[in-house]
Amino acid sequence: MKLLVCCLMIIVNISNNGKASIESFTPTSSGILFEDTTKNSDQSCHRPCKFNVKPRRCYYSFVIEPTIQESGRPAISINGMSPGPAINVCVNDVIVVEVKNKIPDQDETIHWHGVEQRGTPHMDGVPMVTQCPIAYGATYKYAFIASSPGTFFYHSDSVSHQSDGVYGSLIVNQPQPLEPHSSLYGYDRSTENTLLIAAVFPQLLTGNLEDASGMQPNAMTINGDEGNFKIFVMQGFAYRLRLINAIAVECPVLVRIERHEMVVIATDGRSVKPAAARTVLIYPGERMDVVVRASQETGGYWVRARGTGVCAGLVADAMLIYSGFNYTSMLHQGQNELAQDSDWSAVSGQMLESLQDVAEGPDPKTVYLGIDKNVVNFKENDVDFRYISDAIPKKPFYPASLALKESGVVQINGKSFLYPNSPMLLYPRDVKADFTCKVGEEAKNQEPQCVLTMEPEGEMLELALVNEGFGSNDSYTFHMHGLSAQIVATWQSPDGKPISREEFEKLMEDQKVVRNIRNPPVKDTFVVPNKGYTIVRIRADQAGSWLLECRACALSSLPTAVLINVPQKMPKSIIKSLAKCGNYRPPDVLLN
Structure with a gap:
């Protein structure tokens, strides 16, 4: 009898975990979001997400300022980096980000792209709509609940600042049994397998008084790198990749992996019916989660992001490296197969179908x-x-x-x-x-x-x-x-x-x-x-x-x-x- 009661309690907790956690954590006063709910000695927010574990308070400090990158290019960076620090949390965690603006003569706000902001609309990061801008030298504290799992990212509300480097990934994980498509892949390494695609301009847009419409990007990057980012896989296993188009200008991006097919499982943080694709098309601000199986011979394969629109002619490459392969030979061979392939017909997010049917109701005006x-x-x-x-x-x-x-x-x-x-x-x-x-x-x-x-x-x-x-x-x-x-x-x-x-x-x-x-x-x-x-x-x-x-x-x-x-x-x-x-x-x- 005791065993039966125990099993029933576990089932109830699993089925109601999301709703109960969200409701119990909904802010009832202006200060509750800043309370430390972490009692465990392990303070890391990037962790395996489990059932029946209290959400944690995940604190980040961002200093946004002009910098010179290792490549010699000027940029607007977060803590000296572009992209900025990756945020990886579990669903229902409280994210607290203290932002200090050190861009001279420029105001700043940060938008959390795709985050619903349930109960915290004042944290959406739109100047003169949800908050006052962060003036030069000032600090602003954002705090909100990661109420929904999925692939998101953050960026400056300013298109110029985002284009100059103020952006980063924001991944909200959940317990694996709750992932609708977890049976399709064995690994979801959100830190190693998130690809942030960005465009680089020949000069800073921030503070530029000229007409910026004539300025075209002259390069594209994946996670801040133009060709050396690496994804390591083991033969026979399937991996979840999170693709993010972090470009602020009208630059749709085509992504494909040499000799590998992808299965699209989510768009903009929402699960969809699995769709096979050789190439995917991702518009600015869109995110797409795909599953890739390491089914080819042991070796190295190119991952190519090809720009269209204002980024036409630009590419950024990453490497899909099988365990044990010496990838230095790839740098000499180049991307012959991808370069010669003219068929780039693609699957886009608006072509997909929701995993669950929508409840019918009266047609709105x-x-x-x-x-x-x-x-x-x-x-x-x-x-x-x-x-x-x-x-x-x-x-x-x-x-x-x-x-x-x-x-x-x-x-x-x-x-x-x-x-x-x-x-x-x-x-x-x-x-x-x-x-x-x-x-x-x-x-x-x-x-x-x-x-x-x-x-x-x-x-x-x-x-x-x-x-x-x-x-x-x-x-x-x-x-x-x-x-x-x-x-x-x-x-x-x-x-x-x-x-x-x-x-x-x-x-x-x-x-x-x-x-x-x-x-x-x-x-x-x-x-x-x-x-x-x-x-x-x-x-x-x-x-x-x-x-x-x-x-x-x-x-x-x-x-x-x-x-x-x-x-x-x-x-x-x-x-x-x-x-x-x-x-x-x-x-x-x-x-x-």
């Missing part, structure tokens, strides 16, 4: 988001260059980017995004009403820039992101903060013609838009193809102010984003504990 590069016309005498106070009547403000970008700027529904004058999440009443505009009511605001916002009418929100393609031939990658998106449809015009709002609505009316509402992939990063659309469904079940942004669009232009506000009331104790903005205002707000 579709919200149209038209994306295109627009030229904003204005006369020279329309420009008012004065610093303007509220007491002085003003003309509409036209930022310098509009005058410098003769080819236009990427906008959503004809508007560029304006960062609020006060953090929207923390002090919503302080955000000036004439700075904002709502999706669907953009015409009420005459400015080319506004804080473009929307509030979901129900729990499920459907967004139709339509890349109209009248002003450009570019595809755009979007990232959804805090909330996960079901990718229910992706389509591109077969005849290469632009698509207008009226044409899209006609397709909807004629029921020619085909949706996968049964098992769509659940992602936080997705692409909207040129002259096509991507339809996403977002379950707005987490309170916060969440940015849906095209990061690459903002490198040399104005921000392209929508702020999705899920109603919440931040506790006063939390607001009081956070750093204040003082008299800080973003430059575009100052000039507005």
